[in-house]
Amino acid sequence: MNNFINSKNIVVLIVHIIGSYFSYGQTEDSKKPKLVVGIIVDQMRAEQLYRYEAKYSEDGFKRILRDGFNYKNTQYNYSPTVTASGHSSIYTGTTPSMHGIIGNNWHDRYKKKYTSSVEDTTVVLIGSKKQNNTGASPKQLLTTTISDQLRMSTNFRSKVISVSLKDRGAVLPGGHLATAAYWHDIETSPGYFVSSSYYMNELPNWVSTFNKLEKSSTYLDTVWNTFYPIESYTESYGDNNKYEVVLGDDSPTFPYDFKILRKKYRKRNIEYLMLGFSPAGNTLLTEFAMDAIKNEELGSDEETDMLTISYSVTDKAGHLFGPNSVEIEDIYIRLDHEISTLLKYLDKKVGKGEYLLFLTSDHGAVPIASYLNDIKVPTGVARTAKFKDNLSKYLNTKYGEDLWVQNFDGNQLYLNRIAIYKKGLQLESVQQDAANFLVDQEGISGALTAYQLQTSQYTSGLRELVQNGYNQKRSGDVIITFNAGFVQDDDSEIEVSSVQGTIHGSGYSYDTHVPLLWFGNGISHGESVRKVSPVDIASTLTMILNLQLPSGNSGSPLRELFK
Structure with a gap:
């Protein structure tokens, strides 16, 4: 018997190892996903995956953690860490220095006025009851996105649908070539999903039908109470405290009767703004996203489609209540159920193992300054x-x-x-x-x-x-x-x-440290503590889908996902 490996066998072995390490998927016959689903949870700190874990269901965040890959040390590599910059960086694979979205809005020194990241006076809102509303488009985005590259690579046969409660949360992930982007218009009664003439001349029938159901109004006639008995929310500070913004007339405490609150906000024509800090806002978006999958037939043919979902409630509520509040804990518990509902729908509609999903955030947040002051943390x-x-x-x-x-x-x-x-x-x-x-x-x-x-x-x-x-x-x-x-x-x-409420935008870890989970087609269970960045997502998807890298890409593929 030969007791040693000869040089020829060593070469064959090395080639086999290298080839296995850099080929995507679990098996040699793994196919490209039918649908890529990108989920951004606005203002989600990495710890919130674990802080409320005991109260999560088995089929939401835990399912992704159990069956997917977890990058525990994901950090943004730039500041300011704000919504528009984060959404842009995730999908362009580069930083604001290159893609140009340096904030949610910024001062234009040439025009001597503020400009929004998605404001576009050359287009109008589609689906709004108001006339001549300024629309939104990705024209401020200076580079292409992974969604753009997907559309170009398939000669526009792939569909890209982008949805959010915020305009920038829908427009920027969709890139320049999205099939459509939809967001929730808080200024239009009864809170319809709208788009822009940049994408279309009129809403598709399925969006109009969804709007006619007036779910936004229905959700504003509900009472928000905690999912579990409030005394069990020991992961958060007490419900009645001085740190949070008071929405009603008395104290920032449960229950929140939106039917009463909406009358107060209706006087200022912003009653539908309340869906932005109600867990019902996440439910509304999940239902709209599932309608998009069904009616746009996403993931139904041989060309890979993409759906981008940005959950905004966690951000709007986070600003009001802070990351240590009972309100935020309850919103994440309920969001976990939304994630579960979405995964089950994808299993049924697209098929288990047929879709690839990633979940991350655009930024974190600093705990409320008055709270930090009380517990003697520098602030x-x-x-x-x-x-x-x-x-x-x-x-x-x-x-x-x-x-x-x-x-x-x-x-x-x-x-x-x-x-x-x-x-x-x-x-x-x-x-x-x-x-x-x-x-x-x-x-x-x-x-x-x-x-x-x-x-x-x-x-x-x-x-x-x-x-x-x-x-x-x-x-x-x-x-x-x-x-x-x-x-x-x-x-x-x-x-x-x-100080009441909180902010974000810095380069400190409470703003830069976010979750990054991968799940579904070709993804094996595992985790890594290697420092990575959300700008690595686009180049990773590029390699999985065999596309051209986005034009400004500076990220690197996440090598642990390539076997």
């Missing part, structure tokens, strides 16, 4: 209006009276470049003076100038994240980072002890 309020006033006075003193600040909002400072050039000043010198002044303000941890971000290469820490979020044409002259745990507020009088 504070960064008073942006005060920063602007102080900086203007400083620049007036140094350079003479003028309107030196064009805009100062959030972490972006836009200088008045015309005034700078008229004075014969060097832009980079004024940028540096402004940065040096701002970094001495309470709550600001760092300030990088546009010149620094254009001429230096940062490879670690917050500076790298800021650089990845910086776009030369759209970003400000100085980009600011705040201390960990700090929130920004224009109110110069507010004390940290009285």
Whole structure:
């Protein structure tokens, strides 16, 4: 008997191992998925997969964890971590520096006004009762998406349908070439799903039929109480507390009688806004998504289709109640049942093992500042209006009276470049003076100038994240980072002890650490603690579907999914 492996056998063995490692799927005859389902849970922190796990059903999040692959250390590699940037980065496979969506909205220095990530005055809403409403489109998105590449690769035979309660949550994942994008119009009674003339001239019959059911109104005539007895919600702080925004007249506590609350909000014509922070909003979106699968016949032929779903309630409620609230816990418990319902529907309609699903989030959130203050965790309020006033006075003193600040909002400072050039000043010198002044303000941890971000290469820490979020044409002259745990507020009088609700957008882990789960076609059970990023999703799908990479792609395929 031969007791050793000869060199020829070693070569064959190595080739076999390498080939097995980099081929997608469980078996040699694995086929491409009939349908790719991308789920974004807006403002979901990674820990929320586990924090409420004891209360989850067996068929929702637990099923994905049990049968799918879990990337436990998924971190965004840029800031600001906000909805529009996150949705864009997931589907383009790159950062705001490349795809250009540097925020939900930003100051346009050329037009000297704010612009929205999806605002488009050349198109109108379709399906709205109001006339001449400004529509939405992906024209601000500078690169292609994985959904675009899928459509182009199949010569537009593949369908891409994108749905959300938010316009940006539907438009940006769908990319430039989506078959259709639909979102919930909170300003139109009775809260219809609408689209844009960018995609169509009229709503399909199935969407009109869905709207005529007036489910939005029906859900606003319900009472929201906890799914389990409220005393069992020990994963959260007490229901009656000072940290949350009060929606009614008394206290931020259960039950929430939306039938009564809607009368209050109807006076301001925003009653349907309440679906954004009701778990019924997630139910409505799940039902609409399943209707889309059925009526658009997604996953019914040999060409891979794509459905993108963005659950927005977790974000809107998160801002009001914070990540440690009973309300948020209950919303996740109920969302788990929505995920279960969706998976069962996909099993029946598309077939088990015939669809590929990923689930992630666009950002996390910082715990409410007043709560952090009470438990003695570093926090504070960064008073942006005060920063602007102080900086203007400083620049007036140094350079003479003028309107030196064009805009100062959030972490972006836009200088008045015309005034700078008229004075014969060097832009980079004024940028540096402004940065040096701002970094001495309470709550600001760092300030990088546009010149620094254009001429230096940062490879670690917050500076790298800021650089990845910086776009030369759209970003400000100085980009600011705040201390960990700090929130920004224009109110110069507010004390940290009285802050209600929370925010996100930083490069700290409470904003960057999100879940990333893969499930279904070709996915084996497993988990990894390797640091990865949501920008890796698009390139992974590219390799699975044998597509061209999105035009600005900078992510890397998730190698653990390729056997």
